[in-house]
Amino acid sequence: MSSESELKKVMVKPGCKHGKDGQYTAGMAILVTQEEFDAFGDKFNPVVTDQPAADTDGSQDDGDPGFDLKTAKMDDVLAAVADGLVTVDEVLAAEEKRSRPRKSLIEALTGGE
Numbered sequence: 001m002s003s004e005s006e007l008k009k010v011m012v013k014p015g016c017k018h019g020k021d022g023q024y025t026a027g028m029a030i031l032v033t034q035e036e037f038d039a040f041g042d043k044f045n046p047v048v049t050d051q052p053a054a055d056t057d058g059s060q061d062d063g064d065p066g067f068d069l070k071t072a073k074m075d076d077v078l079a080a081v082a083d084g085l086v087t088v089d090e091v092l093a094a095e096e097k098r099s100r101p102r103k104s105l106i107e108a109l110t111g112g113e
Contacts, residue, residue: 007031010044011068014079018043027083045076069094074105081109 011029018024018032018040029047037044047068069077069091080086088109095101 006033008034008037009047010037011047013043013045014076016043027080027085045072070098074102074108077105078108 008031009029010032012018012024012026014026016026018030024030032040032044045068069086072080077086077091081088081091091109092106095106
């Protein structure tokens with residue numbers, strides 16, 4: 001098993017699964033080795049946070065998965081809201097802090113209000 005310093009925290013992308021039995025599903029934050037990241041990186045979004053993640057040995061933390069609103073693409077944000085990883089209010093607050101808020105994302109979340 002790799003040491004903790006060799007693990008990388010990632011979030012499984014919407015529409016993707018990871019793991020021998022596909023047990024890690026879209027929106028889950030997990031820890032993977034650099035080798036897994038290199039081989040399956042198209043399934044993951046990097047997570048930049050101090051939040052704990054599930055280790056691929058099967059353990060998982062029940063806390064916040066650490067979804068990074070600053071770097072997430074619009075489709076990923078909408079999927080995270082649909083999956084209950086973040087709330088609409090959290091996304092709107094994060095968008096207000098951006099130097100250039102994504103109008104299309106705000107409209108999608110508020111129905112154009």
